[in-house]
Amino acid sequence: MARILFCWEVGEGFGHLLPYKPLFKALRDRGHELLFLLKDLTNAEKVFSGLDVAYTQCPKRNMQGGRLSTPRSYRDVLINQGFLEAEPLLARVKGWLTLFEMWQPDLIILNHCPTGLLAARLYPARRMHLGCGFFVPPRRDPWPQYFAGRMAAPDRQVAAESLTLLAAINRVLKELGGEKLTELGQFFEGIETCFTTFKELDHYPNREPVEYLGSMPPGLGGKEAVWPEGPGRKVFAYLKPNGRIEELLHALRELALPTLVVGPDLPEPLVRRFASSRLGFSRGMLNLSQVGQECDLAITNGNQSTVTNLLLAGKPLLSFAIHVENFLVGDAVKRLGAGLLVKATGSEPVAPVLHELLAGEKFFENAARFAECHRGYNPAKTVARVVERIEGPAAASAAAAGLTARRP
Numbered sequence: 001m002a003r004i005l006f007c008w009e010v011g012e013g014f015g016h017l018l019p020y021k022p023l024f025k026a027l028r029d030r031g032h033e034l035l036f037l038l039k040d041l042t043n044a045e046k047v048f049s050g051l052d053v054a055y056t057q058c059p060k061r062n063m064q065g066g067r068l069s070t071p072r073s074y075r076d077v078l079i080n081q082g083f084l085e086a087e088p089l090l091a092r093v094k095g096w097l098t099l100f101e102m103w104q105p106d107l108i109i110l111n112h113c114p115t116g117l118l119a120a121r122l123y124p125a126r127r128m129h130l131g132c133g134f135f136v137p138p139r140r141d142p143w144p145q146y147f148a149g150r151m152a153a154p155d156r157q158v159a160a161e162s163l164t165l166l167a168a169i170n171r172v173l174k175e176l177g178g179e180k181l182t183e184l185g186q187f188f189e190g191i192e193t194c195f196t197t198f199k200e201l202d203h204y205p206n207r208e209p210v211e212y213l214g215s216m217p218p219g220l221g222g223k224e225a226v227w228p229e230g231p232g233r234k235v236f237a238y239l240k241p242n243g244r245i246e247e248l249l250h251a252l253r254e255l256a257l258p259t260l261v262v263g264p265d266l267p268e269p270l271v272r273r274f275a276s277s278r279l280g281f282s283r284g285m286l287n288l289s290q291v292g293q294e295c296d297l298a299i300t301n302g303n304q305s306t307v308t309n310l311l312l313a314g315k316p317l318l319s320f321a322i323h324v325e326n327f328l329v330g331d332a333v334k335r336l337g338a339g340l341l342v343k344a345t346g347s348e349p350v351a352p353v354l355h356e357l358l359a360g361e362k363f364f365e366n367a368a369r370f371a372e373c374h375r376g377y378n379p380a381k382t383v384a385r386v387v388e389r390i391e392g393p394a395a396a397s398a399a400a401a402g403l404t405a406r407r408p
Contacts, residue, residue: 002391004034004035037055037096058113072145073137073143083168084165093115108126121190127192128193138204139208142184142185143185169181196216203325215379218305218379223285230278233297236310239263242322244320245344260291263282298317300320301320316367318340321343322344337362338367
């Protein structure tokens with residue numbers, strides 16, 4: 001059986017781990033050894049409880065200074081991860097390689113992990129992307145920009161930054177005996193891809209043809225949802241703290257609809273101030289399958305797994321996007337006509353958008369159409385297909401080519 005190393009370096013929250021717990025369990029049941037290099041260990045035990053796995057912290061950048069608040073392409077994601085600075089980048093890559101050598105994986109699976117991917121180019125094991133489309137841009141140079149118009153980076157800036165990034169990456173590769181890149185678009189060459197999303201929700205709507213395997217199951221367990229009493233459509237919200245959370249909660253309270261907010265990290269004084277007979281709060285995670293069946297409308301920060309599973313239940317969404325990744329998910333939902341989008345960092349008033357969504361039957365119809373289009377979808381089959389990819393012909397080919405790491 002294989003020794004499989006999962007790597008996560010960039011991003012926040014459960015979304016990079018929890019949706020894949022059924023996959024982790026399936027792989028363990030089949031006898032594979034699972035190892036994890038994680039950006040954040042805070043919730044590791046909540047995710048891995050009951051699984052016989054090993055995990056530790058991954059090498060990560062000291063994020064003080066130089067961070068772009070709104071990346072405009074994957075080029076900016078690399079800049080935010082310190083890829084402009086060759087020496088610190090080299091140190092982190094060496095750190096990744098040290099851990100690879102210690103654990104000697106047969107397969108390296110990467111989820112939003114650019115420095116780990118750069119290190120994996122230098123290590124003799126299969127490497128695979130697992131997750132949504134945001135982590136792997138289309139295979140072209142330059143990479144597409146996330147925004148048009150004034151928010152887009154000028155072509156001259158794109159060219160200059162791309163050359164600087166390429167020079168830093170190639171210095172690391174040269175220092176460690178790797179093959180240099182001739183353009184930045186080659187960064188993802190040689191990595192297998194498992195896109196666990198749907199084409200309609202890809203962050204890059206004009207990607208080259210790829211296979212979409214569908215979403216993972218909507219989490220395991222969760223408490224039963226108990227809705228506040230009252231007439232009208234039931235509203236579900238899953239929210240993280242942000243600069244405009246009070247504005248959104250005020251708009252929800254004014255609607256006076258039976259509303260249930262999941263907010264594990266919302267400050268307790270804020271919860272006490274807005275809680276009412278119509279506006280309830282839950283600290284713990286709820287059973288998302290039940291919520292999807294019972295709610296009429298959902299509000300999220302644009303986290304892909306939650307959005308996907310609510311759309312599969314036919315529910316329209318308001319995306320209250322915090323990060324650019326969330327914004328792109330919300331924009332995909334908006335293109336479907338199944339919801340609307342507000343930036344949590346912007347200035348557009350929330351209440352009118354919420355009223356527009358509730359009054360627009362077209363949003364409910366388009367969300368139901370998405371659900372009907374994927375009515376036969378079974379997330380357990382996605383788990384089985386990913387397992388098949390992991391164990392499939394590529395594994396045998398890698399072993400035959402001598403790519404499987406040798407262990408004592």
